[in-house]
Amino acid sequence: MDTPNQQFDPVTCENAIYSEEYLPLLIDYAGDFQQIIDRYKPVCYVILSVRQAIIYVYIGSAKIWSQNFTYRSIPKVFGLMDTAVLEQTGVLKLRRQPYIDLYGQDVLIGFLDTGIDYRNPVFRNADGTTRIEAIWDQSIPDGEAPDNFFYGSEYGKEQINQALESKNPLEVVPSMDTNGHGTFMAGVAAGNIDENNNFSGIAPNCEIIMVKLRQARKKLRNFFLVNDNVDCYAENDILTGMSYLIKKAEQLGKPIVICIGVGTNSGDHNGSSPLGRFIDYFGFVTGIVFVGGTGNEGNRGHHYESSSVLPEDFEELEINVGENVSGFSLELWATTPALFAIGFTSPSGEVIDPIQPRLNKKETIRFVLEKTVLELAYYIIEAGAGDFLVFMRFDSPAKGVWKIRAYNRSPVANSFNMWLPIQNFIPDSIYFNQPEPNVTITEPGNATTIITVSVYNGQTDSMYIHSGRGFTRGGKIQPAAAAPGVSVFGPLLNNQFGRKTGSSVSAAVGAAIAALLLEWAIVQGNDDDANSNVIRQYIVIGAREREIVYPNREWGYGEIDIFSIFERLRT
Structure with missing residues (x-):
């Protein structure tokens, strides 16, 4: 077309x-x-x-709530996924082999993040020039926007080199990473070998493209009840960023790994979001690979899974809400032909009888004894997932235990899942009183072709307590494998080094391993058809097993190990 x-x-x-x-x-x-x-x-x-x-x-x-837009069409909001790796991932073993020379040569790694400190020596060649092919800073409106994207400012390699030669680089290329998250991610994946600081990125010869995501607009923050002081990114900007990375790779004629360091609890947790569908469309295209983390939601108390509810029966659950909470959203998902009517009891005991599910029904409830305003929308068949959805907004919720009853209005038994927002977006005082730690992978980690990696501690060889757990709501196998993500050493701002922990860190490790495999497969001509799905299978083949049943909800198929991939391919 x-x-x-x-x-x-x-x-x-x-x-x-x-x-x-x-x-x-x-x-x-x-x-x-x-x-x-x-x-x-x-x-x-x-x-x-x-x-x-x-x-x-x-x-x-x-306000967005007053409009008749579908759930699917409204961009969801995403947050950052956090805050001796070479040995743990088999990279050092690989580097010791004289016949396997993999450092990421002629492969791109693209990041969607907080930006990059392009002045840091870990992103510069020996002659002082940059290893960064381009930066698209969506937050700067004054520069030249990328073709057909219409906003932000794009800075190419030539401009970055001019900036590096200048006495005041930021006057030439004013893009900055004030958070440090993107700089750390890019450094762990693709930073130079720095013997003085005993550091090396996993794929130090890769070229880098950075999309600095702009903060989500206030209307979206208000709709999802996310505070202004939290880093928050909109799905539409993430999608345009991915599209930009793919087009840059096409222009440069090189394969690319797209590393996704953001996530959300919005969505069906089965890969059917617009972002998930985009990934699965391009995940079968040769030379394009997507890598993301499971998120940090495993032990946060943000997921509830019901039992099987008989027709005309109900299940009651409780959400604890602390003091001075401005608001939060909540989603209930159930597989078609499920139909649930939702009722509420406030902490003061005010009862809202079950609101019957109707096509595109919206309801606003103002509690008498509390200042809470509750808005609820039913989607009998949500367009992307094809399943039943109830979207709820609690504005100024009262402190205490909120009780929610879900009444089964279907003629057959059904179960449901509910998710609160990610821990970045709500205080620790909001949680389910009887949470389920499984099925807590954040989107887009539930897509089919993305290489989703969980977080483990490489020093203790144990799973990180907050690492998101599989499988998807529909039973698809994610994560693919586990990658180191606890106390990982990497570059910080101001040319310093330090350690960070979290799902984003594991995603950076996984992206770098994928880049080395792309070099072997496409650049060196061993598998010319390699795409995200193919690289995922290579990682599964080489995953280092433990004494547990696989696939596993926490470990996937085992610990990521690139050296084991080649060992198993030769047998």
């Missing part, structure tokens, strides 16, 4: 992308895109693939 002609003013488009009066919508389409234009009348749009697009529509000062 031909890409539709983009007949709009790029300046107007950029203004809409940054304006709070416009909202991005994630659109699935088939056939004539003109039908989408006629229906929504967007001020501009970005085509992601032959089936996905982002459109920008005017809503003025209206």
Whole structure:
């Protein structure tokens, strides 16, 4: 299918992308895109693939809740996934082999993160030039935007080198990583060998492309009840970032690994989100690999799994809410043909009788004895997953134990799952009183072709307590394997080194291993058809096993080990 002609003013488009009066919508389409234009009348749009697009529509000062947009079309919000690896992953063994020379040569690693300190020596060649192919800083509106993306500022290798030769580099390339998360991720995956600091990235010859994600707009934060002081990124910006990375790889004629260091608890936890569908569409394309983490939700108390509820019976669950909580969202998912009516009891004892499920039904409840406002929306068949969804917003929830009853209105027994937001977005005082630690992989780690890695401690050879656990809600096998992610050594800001822990760190390790495998497969010509799904299977083949049953909800198929892959391939 031909890409539709983009007949709009790029300046107007950029203004809409940054304006709070416009909202991005994630659109699935088939056939004539003109039908989408006629229906929504967007001020501009970005085509992601032959089936996905982002459109920008005017809503003025209206709140998202007041509009009739579907759950799927509203971009979800994502947070950062955290805060002796070479030996633990088999890389040092590989480097000792005279016939296997893998350092990531002619492979790209793309990051969607907080940016990168391009001045750090770990990202520079011996002659002082940069190893960074490009930076797209979505947060800077004043520079030259990438072709057909209309916002942010793109800085190519030539500009970065000019900046490095300047006395004031940031006057030439003003993109900065003020958080340090992206710099650490890129360094662990692809930083130079630094003998003075006893450091080496896993794939030190890779070239880097960084997308610095801009913070989510206030309307989306308000809709999902995320505070302004938290790092928070919108699904539409992540999708455009991925599309940009793929197009840059095409222009450079090199394979790419896309490392995803963000995640969310929004969605069906089975890979059906717009982001998951995008990954699975491109995950079968030769030379493109996606790697992400399981998230840090395993032991947070943010997932509830019901028993099998008989027809006209109910199951009651409890959510603890601490003091001074501004709000939070909550999602209930159940497999079609499930139908549940939801009722509530507030901490003061006020009872809300079960609200009957109806197609596209929305309800706003104002409690008499508390200042809490509860908004609820039923999606009998959510478009992406094809399953039953109840989306709830608790605005100014009262302190104490909230009781929720789910009444089965289907003629057959059904169970359900519920998720609270990720720990970045809510205080520790919000949790289920009887949580289930399994099925806690954050999106997009539940997609089919992504290489999802869990977090283990390489020093103690034990699983990190907060590492997200599989499998997906539909029973797909994720994670693929476990990667070191506890107290990992890497570059910080201001040319310092230090240690970090979390799912993002494991994702960076996994991405670097995938880059070495892409070099072996495509650059060296051993498997010209390698894609994300193929590289995932190589990692599964070489996973180092423990004395447990596989596949495992925590370890996947075992500890990631690139040397074992080649040992097993030769037998």
